[in-house]
Amino acid sequence: MRWEKGRRSTNIEDRRRTGGGRRMSLPVGRRGGFSLGSLVVALVLMYFLGINPLALLTGEGPVDVQAPTQPQSRDYSPGSGRPVPAGSPTDELADFVAVVLGDTEDVWHEIFADAGRRYDEPTLVLFRGVVQSACGFAQSATGPFYCPADRKVYIDLSFYDELRRRFGAPGDFAQAYVIAHEVGHHVQTLLGISDEVMSARRRVNEADGNRLSVMQELQADCFAGVWANNAQKARNVLEQGDVEEGLNAAAAIGDDRIQRKTQGHVVPDAFTHGSSEQRVRWFRRGLMEGRISACDTFSAESL
Numbered sequence: 001m002r003w004e005k006g007r008r009s010t011n012i013e014d015r016r017r018t019g020g021g022r023r024m025s026l027p028v029g030r031r032g033g034f035s036l037g038s039l040v041v042a043l044v045l046m047y048f049l050g051i052n053p054l055a056l057l058t059g060e061g062p063v064d065v066q067a068p069t070q071p072q073s074r075d076y077s078p079g080s081g082r083p084v085p086a087g088s089p090t091d092e093l094a095d096f097v098a099v100v101l102g103d104t105e106d107v108w109h110e111i112f113a114d115a116g117r118r119y120d121e122p123t124l125v126l127f128r129g130v131v132q133s134a135c136g137f138a139q140s141a142t143g144p145f146y147c148p149a150d151r152k153v154y155i156d157l158s159f160y161d162e163l164r165r166r167f168g169a170p171g172d173f174a175q176a177y178v179i180a181h182e183v184g185h186h187v188q189t190l191l192g193i194s195d196e197v198m199s200a201r202r203r204v205n206e207a208d209g210n211r212l213s214v215m216q217e218l219q220a221d222c223f224a225g226v227w228a229n230n231a232q233k234a235r236n237v238l239e240q241g242d243v244e245e246g247l248n249a250a251a252a253i254g255d256d257r258i259q260r261k262t263q264g265h266v267v268p269d270a271f272t273h274g275s276s277e278q279r280v281r282w283f284r285r286g287l288m289e290g291r292i293s294a295c296d297t298f299s300a301e302s303l
Helices: 036-048 092-114 159-165 172-191 193-201 206-235 242-252 255-263 276-289
Strands: 012-014 123-126 130-133 136-139 145-147 152-155
Touching: 012 092, 092 123, 092 172, 092 206, 130 152, 145 172, 152 172, 159 172, 172 193, 172 206, 172 242, 193 206, 206 242, 206 276, 242 276
Parallel strands: 012 123, 123 152
Antiparallel strands: 130 136, 145 152
């Protein structure tokens, strides 16, 4: 992926030096391990701490689209000769994340403007180990997430090691897909989709609620593809093999593959993000079409 000359977003909150917030001791197999078992433990602890774990999965809070900020053309990359904004991360992986976030900002500003709307940029929080958000406490084992209550994306960069080693999904474009997916949830919040899903889930049983969650997650995958399509047209960011990296990452974190790894069998009714095949299909659809209208998972005859 051609990212080194890209614009760096300044909407980065680096909490890694502070550890991200109050620490919780959770019984996980390895530090930073991404497993269904550790997620269940984390959710149980959240329950007893009075935290609503559903806030990590669906949108809560008002949709308030603000006036857009003007895209910045300044290059803050190491060696550029320009001053690095205070608090900006200087390590290479965090620098890469800032570029990808900046590129999503540019793409979604343009898409929203073409639709006569305004795009309000999210903040991306880098943390290590555990973090406190407006949606409650979260551990790195739960993976990257978006909190609609504070409109921030949270990621422990050690997740990328897990993505490469445990899930067999290496590559910088695979890493970019993860960020673009979480930003896709922010787009859903701005469009009011997250609120509608949350409201609908309160009225249905668990199985139907899980299906709504799958639709929401697959749409975020499709929105990630929409970003990649438009970024490629505007800035030619993709290199040979990048698309395969992204599709491989989407497949690697499908519910069926994770369930098979962690419990040895697959329970489709328990899916909350979609199967590997579904995640690949919707990411590819956004990548090919490049339009929000192509991502209506809620009206699709088949997911």
